[in-house]
Amino acid sequence: MPFEFSPQKLVYGGEALGYAQGRTVLVPRVLPGERVEVEPVRIAKGVVHARPLRILEAAPERITPPCRYFGQCGGCHYQHLDVERQVCWKADIVRETLQRIGKIAWDREIRIHQANPWNYRNQAQLKVMTAESGDTALGFFAAESHQLVPIEECLILSPRLNSILGQLRQPRWLGRLRGCTEVELLANDQDDRVRITLHGNPEADAPERLADDLLQQLDGVASVVILEGRGTRLYGESVFTYRVGEFKYRLSPGAFFQSSRYLLPELVKSVTDAEPGDFALDLYAGAGLFTLPLGRCFERVIGVESHPAAAGDLQANAESHGFKNIRAVRQTTSDFLRRFAQKDPDLVVLDPPRCGVGNSALKYLIDLQPRRVHYVACHPPTWARDLACLLAGGYRLEEVEMFDCFPHTYHIECLARLVRPDLASR
Ligand SMILES: C[S@@+](CC[C@H](N)C(=O)[O-])C[C@H]1O[C@@H](n2cnc3c(N)ncnc32)[C@H](O)[C@@H]1O
Structure with missing residues (x-):
């Protein structure tokens, strides 16, 4: 009722x-x-x-939502509010989450980082569906559902990705995508090179023929990956790279990379901003987004990453930039910390997935006695829970920053800087 x-x-x-x-x-x-x-x-x-x-x-x-799909498509949540008000609410949500989950009363400033609120996504996961009539459509799922909302244009995607979406939704391509479940797009920093990853089994064509045509006929497509079952086939350029600041990161299919492009240099600067020192740990390192800049600042850096492709990229990226002082470790954070004996890192960077770090890994971390911890997170609830554990372990929260990497959605990227006051002058 x-x-x-x-x-x-x-x-x-x-x-x-x-x-x-x-x-x-x-x-x-x-x-x-x-x-x-x-x-x-x-x-x-x-x-x-x-x-x-x-x-x-x-x-x-x-306000009137600028996007005609708002309310049907599940991607955006706040287009009925202007971006400045969205950000005020997000800062309130961060404070409230710290209080409710972490029991942390943060009444000091939350430093807010913002950039262009449109065309910011460098990645898209477009869903493909074929109706009983045989018609195939491309779009996003409605909120909390697997119902497809066909999309012509998405206002938060980069211009290049929108152009590719516009072409792929033409009947001559849609028919050839039948049998796929998802088309994943990744654009580089200049928005002029794109990797297309097809999930599933394209039915109409031999995979190499489809890949070849995508490479030849869609402007900017540099490589095509077809992921079917456990197999991966790669066509076009074998290495896809993304530049942030002075570093060029190799990104392999399946490896995580940040999906919001404008605030990336600012995020890297804030997370890695620290006094030079002897030793830093970058846990949940991905392809090394923070590890390489840390390599400029610290005598020795260890990056820990559990995903095989990302760990391979981390190693390759450290080597291609000539870092002899960076070691890439392919392991889970928990396994690494349990066995790692060297105490006293100057800085530990944490950037876990949504589930956070968790108490047992944090206990190992606290035992290592890092002087400073920079904890960046995409999921405030687990971040707040983990921060409570670090505070109980003797750390003091010094600064909180918020990156509005995903305007019009509820997603927030948060950064906490912590210090162990008794070790700070070590
Ligand atoms: C949010 S991403 C951050 C990656 C990197 N810091 C960046 O910004 O590009 C989290 C990373 O942690 C990795 N990961 C997930 N669970 C892990 C675990 N238990 N131990 C180590 N790495 C893990 C994922 O593969 C992913 O690369």
Whole structure:
């Protein structure tokens, strides 16, 4: 049954939270201060998830979403708010998460980094679906669903990726994508070279013929990867690179790379900004985005990365830049820390996936007694949980920064700088 609802605040995950009929209610695309008619969709752990039916009284800050797919496509969450207000809410969410999950009362500044809020994504995971009629479509999934929303253009994708999307959705290409489940696009820093990764088994063509035509006929396509089952076939240029500042990173298929392009140099600068020292650890190092700049600042650096392709890139990137002082270790952070005996790193950089670092690995880390820890995270809840553990282990939170790498979505990149006051002057 529909009911009336007045949200109180925006919360992590893109929804607005409020209370109705004695229950907590979460609703997307509505704003605090509004009166809305909503309809329950499901109840999970006592919380009612509902969808908005009608705005009965709009908040003054509500704007018309610039994207015509907003509300259907699940990619964006905040296009009904201008970017400045989005950022204010995101900073509030970071503070609230630190308090609620980490029990950390952070009332000092959160330094905010912002850039162009449009065309910022250098990567896209386009879904491919074929209807019973045989028609194939390309687009993104609707929120919390596997229902395809066909897309002509996405305002947060780089211009090059939009141009490729525009071409791929023409019937002559769509038919040839049948049998694929996903088309993954990665553009380089100049937005002039693209790697296309096809997941699945293209039915209409021999894979090499399709790859060849994509390479020849789509402007800017430098390589094509076809991932089918456990096999990987690569066509075109064998090495794909992305430049950030003075470093050029080799990125292999399957290896993680940051997907927001404008704030990357600023993120790298903030994360690696430290006094020169003897020894730094970069845990969850990926292809070495932070490891290489750390190699300029520290006598010795160890980068730890568990994904085989990313660990290979880390090693190759350190070598291609002539770093003799960087060691790439292919291991999980937890396994590495459990066996690593050398104490007293000057700096440890942490950049884990959404699940965070976790208590047991943090315990090993605290035992190593790093002087400083820079913890960058894409998932504030696990970041706040882990920060609480570091504070209990003797660390002091010195600075919090927020990178609005993903405007119009609820995603946030956070950075915490911590120090062990008793070791700081070591
Ligand atoms: C958020 S990414 C950060 C990568 C890199 N710092 C960057 O910014 O490009 C997290 C990385 O941790 C790696 N990873 C995931 N679980 C790991 C683990 N348990 N131990 C070590 N690395 C892990 C992933 O493969 C991924 O490359």
